[in-house]
Amino acid sequence: MTRIASLLSTTCFALFACQDPGNGSTETEATSDPSTSTSTAGPTTDAATTDVATTDVATTEQPTTEASTTTSTTDDTTTQGVDTTTITTDDTTTTTTDGTTTTTTTTDGTTTTTTGDTTTTTTTGDTDTETTGEPSPWDGEPLPDAPDGEWQWVPFPESQCRDGSSAGIAVRYGSGPGLMIYFQSGGACFNAATCNQNAKSFGMASYNNFVQNAGGAGIFDDDAPENPVGDWSVVFVPYCTGDVHAGAQPDVEIDGIAGTQQFVGYTNVTHYLNRVVPTFLGTAEHVLVTGESAGGFGSAFNYDRIVEAFPDRPVTLLDDSGPVMSDAFMSPCLQQHWRDIWNFEATLPADCAECFQPDGGGISNIIPYLAAKHSDQRLGLVSSLQDQTIRYFFGFGLDDCAGGQMSGATFTAGLADLRDDWMEDPAGTWGAFYLAGSQHTWLTPSFYSAQTDGVLLREWVADLLAGTATNVAP
Numbered sequence: 001m002t003r004i005a006s007l008l009s010t011t012c013f014a015l016f017a018c019q020d021p022g023n024g025s026t027e028t029e030a031t032s033d034p035s036t037s038t039s040t041a042g043p044t045t046d047a048a049t050t051d052v053a054t055t056d057v058a059t060t061e062q063p064t065t066e067a068s069t070t071t072s073t074t075d076d077t078t079t080q081g082v083d084t085t086t087i088t089t090d091d092t093t094t095t096t097t098d099g100t101t102t103t104t105t106t107t108d109g110t111t112t113t114t115t116g117d118t119t120t121t122t123t124t125g126d127t128d129t130e131t132t133g134e135p136s137p138w139d140g141e142p143l144p145d146a147p148d149g150e151w152q153w154v155p156f157p158e159s160q161c162r163d164g165s166s167a168g169i170a171v172r173y174g175s176g177p178g179l180m181i182y183f184q185s186g187g188a189c190f191n192a193a194t195c196n197q198n199a200k201s202f203g204m205a206s207y208n209n210f211v212q213n214a215g216g217a218g219i220f221d222d223d224a225p226e227n228p229v230g231d232w233s234v235v236f237v238p239y240c241t242g243d244v245h246a247g248a249q250p251d252v253e254i255d256g257i258a259g260t261q262q263f264v265g266y267t268n269v270t271h272y273l274n275r276v277v278p279t280f281l282g283t284a285e286h287v288l289v290t291g292e293s294a295g296g297f298g299s300a301f302n303y304d305r306i307v308e309a310f311p312d313r314p315v316t317l318l319d320d321s322g323p324v325m326s327d328a329f330m331s332p333c334l335q336q337h338w339r340d341i342w343n344f345e346a347t348l349p350a351d352c353a354e355c356f357q358p359d360g361g362g363i364s365n366i367i368p369y370l371a372a373k374h375s376d377q378r379l380g381l382v383s384s385l386q387d388q389t390i391r392y393f394f395g396f397g398l399d400d401c402a403g404g405q406m407s408g409a410t411f412t413a414g415l416a417d418l419r420d421d422w423m424e425d426p427a428g429t430w431g432a433f434y435l436a437g438s439q440h441t442w443l444t445p446s447f448y449s450a451q452t453d454g455v456l457l458r459e460w461v462a463d464l465l466a467g468t469a470t471n472v473a474p
Helices: 206-211 265-282 294-309 333-343 363-373 389-393 409-421 457-466
Strands: 003-004 073-081 082-089 092-097 100-107 110-115 118-123 151-156 167-172 178-183 234-238 248-253 262-264 285-292 315-320 380-386 430-435
Touching: 151 206, 151 265, 167 206, 167 265, 178 294, 206 265, 234 265, 234 457, 265 294, 285 294, 294 363, 294 380, 315 457, 333 380, 380 409, 380 457, 389 457, 409 430, 430 457
Parallel strands: 003 248, 178 234, 178 285, 285 315, 315 380, 380 430
Antiparallel strands: 073 082, 082 092, 092 100, 100 110, 110 118, 151 167, 167 234, 248 262
C-alpha cells in the first residue's frame, strides 16, 4: 500500500472539477445539470451523479473467452438450405459443406486452408508482416457488434475506478472511415480538496447521463453536417480514476480521504485497447485521439501507444484544455507529487529520457518527444488563454508547492512558451488553437461556435485532420 501525504494549498480553497460529460460519483455526492458549463471567478464545478438502478438502457455484457484444452466440438447446422458440419479439434477446423471439405490448421500464426484439391497458406496478425511490422500485442476479444448510431455500454470487469468498482467503455459505431477515441474530463485526485470533487466511480447512471446529454453534443453530434468526425465510430473512455487516465498505482492512501484509492487509469486503458484495437484495426482508416481537461492530458499521455497500435494510417491527437506546460509554469515539485501518487515513472514513454528529470520535472518533454517520433502525424492543442480551472490545478505547485492562485497573465505566458519553444520542431507537426477568456473545455460545449481571429474551431480541427496543423491565437 502506498501512502501519500496531503499536498494541500490553504489558498486554493475553491472546489475543483472539470467540465464533465457524463459524471460519476465523487466523495461528496450531489446532482446538477452536466450539460451546462459556466466560467465564473472560480473554477467551474460540475457536481456528480449518484449511480442508481436503471432499466431503460441496453447493456451489452462482455463476452468471456476461456482457455481451451484438447476438445472436440461438433455442430450440425443448416444455413439457407445448405448442410454444413463443423468439427473443431485443437487448432484444426474441418468444415464440410455439400460434400466439399475445408480444413483449416493454425500453427504459430500460420493458417493453412485446404479446400478440395487446393491448399492455401496465409499468415495472421501474430507474425511480422511488411505492413504491420511487429506483432500486435492487442489480441483480445473484439467488441460486440451493434447498429450504427446507437450507443452501447461494454463493461470491463477487470477495470477499476478509484473506489475499486469496475467500469467499461461506451461505443457508438458509425458509417464513416474513422475512429474517435475520446478520454473523458473530470478533475483530478491528489489531495483531499481535489479528490472530494473528482468522480470515484462510473456506473450505469453515469453512462445514462452521458448518453442523454454530452453523447449527442459538440464533437459527438452525428447529425451535424459541420462535424468532421460526425459519421465516425466513437469509443468513449470514462474517467473515474483521478489520475488523468495515466496512473498505474493501486492501493494509495490520501490524507483526509476514506479508504485506499486505485489510480489505475493507464492500466484500464490497456484493458480497453486490448479489445478496441482488434475491433477497428482492419477498418479504421484514420484515428482521432482526443479528450477534454483531464482527458486532454490523458489523450497526450496515451497517444504514443495508440499511434503504434494503429500503424500505416493517420492518427491525429487533439488535446482540449490539457496543456502540458514546462517546469517554469507546471512546477517540478507538483510533477514529482503526481509521479509519486500516480506512478508516472511506469506510464510515461520509457524512451522519452528527458521526461524523467532528477527534480521531478520534465514531463513537458513529452511534447517534442511525440513530435519527433511521430513527425508524419498531426498533433493539436486547444486552450483558452486564461483557463481558470487549469490555473487552479497548477496553483498547487506555486511557491515550492506551498500553493497559491496562478494569474491569467502567467498562464498565458505558459501557453506562449509551450507553443513557441516546445511545439515548434518539427515544423508543422504541432498546432495550437488559443481562445480569449477563461472558459474551460471547448469540444463538447462550444465546438461549432468557438472562433479566434475569424477562424472557427471546427474548421481548424477539420484542417488538422486533413493534415494541416496551424497556430491560431487572438
